[in-house]
Amino acid sequence: MEKTILITTSSFDVAASSELNQLEHAGFTIRTNPHRRRLSEEEAQGLLTPDVVALIAGTEPLTAEVLKSASGLRTIVRCGAGVDNVDIEATKQLGIELRNTPAAPSQAVAELTIAHMMSALRNIVSSDRDLRSNSWTRLMGNLFGEQTVGVIGYGRIGQRVATLASNLGADIIAYDPHLIERPSEVPWADNLDDLIKKSDVITLHIPYNEHTHHIINADIISRMRPNALLINVSRGGLINETDLYNALTEGRLRGAALDCFEAEPYAGPLLSLDSIQATPHIGSYAKEARARMEQDAAAQTYASLTRMGLT
Numbered sequence: 001m002e003k004t005i006l007i008t009t010s011s012f013d014v015a016a017s018s019e020l021n022q023l024e025h026a027g028f029t030i031r032t033n034p035h036r037r038r039l040s041e042e043e044a045q046g047l048l049t050p051d052v053v054a055l056i057a058g059t060e061p062l063t064a065e066v067l068k069s070a071s072g073l074r075t076i077v078r079c080g081a082g083v084d085n086v087d088i089e090a091t092k093q094l095g096i097e098l099r100n101t102p103a104a105p106s107q108a109v110a111e112l113t114i115a116h117m118m119s120a121l122r123n124i125v126s127s128d129r130d131l132r133s134n135s136w137t138r139l140m141g142n143l144f145g146e147q148t149v150g151v152i153g154y155g156r157i158g159q160r161v162a163t164l165a166s167n168l169g170a171d172i173i174a175y176d177p178h179l180i181e182r183p184s185e186v187p188w189a190d191n192l193d194d195l196i197k198k199s200d201v202i203t204l205h206i207p208y209n210e211h212t213h214h215i216i217n218a219d220i221i222s223r224m225r226p227n228a229l230l231i232n233v234s235r236g237g238l239i240n241e242t243d244l245y246n247a248l249t250e251g252r253l254r255g256a257a258l259d260c261f262e263a264e265p266y267a268g269p270l271l272s273l274d275s276i277q278a279t280p281h282i283g284s285y286a287k288e289a290r291a292r293m294e295q296d297a298a299a300q301t302y303a304s305l306t307r308m309g310l311t
Contacts, residue, residue, distance in 0.1 A: 001051060002029055002051045003027065003028050003029070003051065003053050003310065004028065004029045004030075004031055004049070004051045004052045004053065004054075005020070005023060005028050005029070005030050005031070005052070005053070005054045005055075005056065005301060006031050006032075006047055006048065006052045006054070006055050006056070007030065007031065007032045007033060007055075007056040007079075008033045008039055008044060008047065008055065008056070008057050008058045008060055009033060009056065009057070009058040009079050010033060010035075010036050010037050010038065010058060011036065011290075012032055012033075012056065012079070012294055013291070013294060014030055014032065016291070016294070016295075017294065017295065017298040019298040019299050019301065019302035020298050020301075020302075022302065023301075023302060023305065023311065026311050028305075029051075031047075031052075033047075033058070034047075037265070038058060038059055038060060038264055038265075038281075039058070039060035040060070040061075041060070041061045041063055041065075041066060043060070044060040044061065044062065044066055045065070045066045045069050045070075048066065048069060048070035048073060049072075050070075050071045050072045051072055052070060052072055052073055053072050053073065053074050053075070053305070053310060054073075054074065054075045054076075054077070054301050054304065054305055055070075055073060055075070055076045055077070056077050056079050056297045056298070056301055057076050057077065057078050057079065057085075057086070058079060058080070059080070059082075059085050059281075060085060061085055062076070062085055062086045062087060063087050063090070064087045064089075064090035067087060067090045067091065067094055067096060068090070068094065070096075073094075073096055074095075074096060074097065074304075074305075074308055074310070075096065075097040075098075075099070075301065075304040075305065075308070076091065076096055076097070076098050076099070077099045077100065077101070077297045077300045077301050077304070078098070078099070078100040078101065078297075079101060079293050079294060079297040080100065080101060080104075080105055080284060080293060081100060081101070081102040081104075081105055081106070081109075081155075081156070081157065082100070082207050082208070082235065083098060083100050083207075084207040084208045084209055084235060086098060097304055099300050099304070101292075101293045101296040101297050101300070102156060103156065103296075104284075104289060104292040104293040104296050105157075105283065105284035105289050105292075105293055106156045106157050106160050107160060107286075107289060108283060108284050108285070108286035108288075108289035108290075109157050109160075109233055109283040109284060110157055110160035110161045110164055111164070111286070112233050112259060112279070112282065112283050113157075113161050113203055113205075113231055113233045113283075114161065114164050114165060114168075116231050116233065116257035116259070116277065116279075117144065117147075117149070117165070117201055117203070117229065117231060117257070118144055119257070119277060120229050120231075120254075120255055120257050120277060121141050121142045121143075121144055121147070121201075121229070122141035122142075123139040123140075123141050125277045126139055126274060127139055129274075143169075144165075144168050144169065144170055145168055145169025145170055146169075146170075147170050147171070147200040147201050148170065148171040148172075148173060148198060148199050148200050148201070149161075149162070149165045149170045149171070149172055149173070149199065149200070149201045149202075149203065150173050150174075150175070150189070150195040150196065150198065150199030150201065150202045150203070151165075151172060151173070151174045151175070151186075151203055151205060152174075152175050152176070152192070152195065152202065152203065152204050152205065152206055152215075153175075153176055153204065153205035153206035153207075153234070154174045154175075154176040154179055154182075154183070154186075154205070155176075155205065157205045157234075158174065158176070158203075158205035159183070161203060161205065162174060162186055166186075170201075171187075172186045172187065173186070173187050173188070173189050173195055173198055173199060174186045174187070174188055174189065174195075175188065175189040175191070175192055175194070175195040176206075192215075192220070193220075193223060196220060196223055196224050196225075196228075197223060197224075197225070199224075199225070199228065200225060200227070200228060200229065201228070201229045201231065202224065202228060202229070202230050202231065203231040203232075203233070204216070204230075204231065204232045204233075204234045204235075204238050204239075205233075205234050206234060206235075206238065207234075207235065208234075208235035208236070208237045208238055212237075212238055213237055213238075214237070214238070214239065214240040214243075215238050215239075216230065216232075216238060216239040216240065216243075216244070217239075217240040217243050218240065218243040218246070218247070221243060221244065221247045221252065221253065222247075222252070224252075224253060226252060226253070226254075227253075227254045228253055228254060229253070229254050229255055229256065229257070230244070230253060230255075230256040230257075231256070231257045231258075232256070232257075232258050232259065232260060233257075233259040233260070233283045234260065235260055236260040236261040236262040236263070236264060236266075237262045239256075239258075239262075241261065241262055241268065241270060244256060244270065245269055245270055245273070248270075248273050248275045248276065249273065253275070254275070255275035255276065255277070256270075256275065256276055256277075257276075257277045257278070258270070258276065258277075258278050258279075259278070259279045259280075259281055259282060259283050260281050260283070261281075264280075264281060265280065266278075266280075
């Protein structure tokens, strides 16, 4: 029976991977995402044919139903940090090994987070837009080093954002209810409400699940500082986008910078607002970071299949 490795990320440099080349020589077929974008649940299920033994996954929803239909699947390697798109309990029940590449994208995501903060504080997107419309308008901004940056989620990426922001002179306050031991290098908020009341810039670095769904909503936004900036280079679904739209149109926030949305590709009403700057989920899309993620994912796939005696 044919043995297939399915790669569902929107792009992947198969030719650059020595591990995937070795697996091809060992008789495996490498199949990539034909749509070259984030897959829907139905599309993922359709591609996970019985011959697929290994999946290098993107951010498509790998629900229990999808996984149960993948009768030959033995291992999943998420090409990225988060595994919130995978039904972890289903992988355990089905005996599917699950791994990820958490270290590889951290610097890229942290850098984009800082870039969004700097751009929003100095009105770079608005100034560019004005100038292209033949309007020489000099918009007053704010110094990054004079801001208090509230970091929600203090894993690898949150820590890296805090380090970069601190090096640029900003004050940091962090909140992460899941950390048992809090690092002493930053001040900690007692709770989410404490953080949002003290922060000029609020940045999200937490996984998406039923507990964090719409963690930023009308109630939370109402308690933010009126000139606060909200940054999300983490996961769609953390912010209630309708509540955010209403708050921005009513002038209750300075603005928001978003790299991810609840439904992607996004084409909703937030894009009509000048107070929004948006990027199309490019947090890890730095050439060097993508190369590390792909190398790590391929190496883990090779190791898993070898350990299982399938090579």
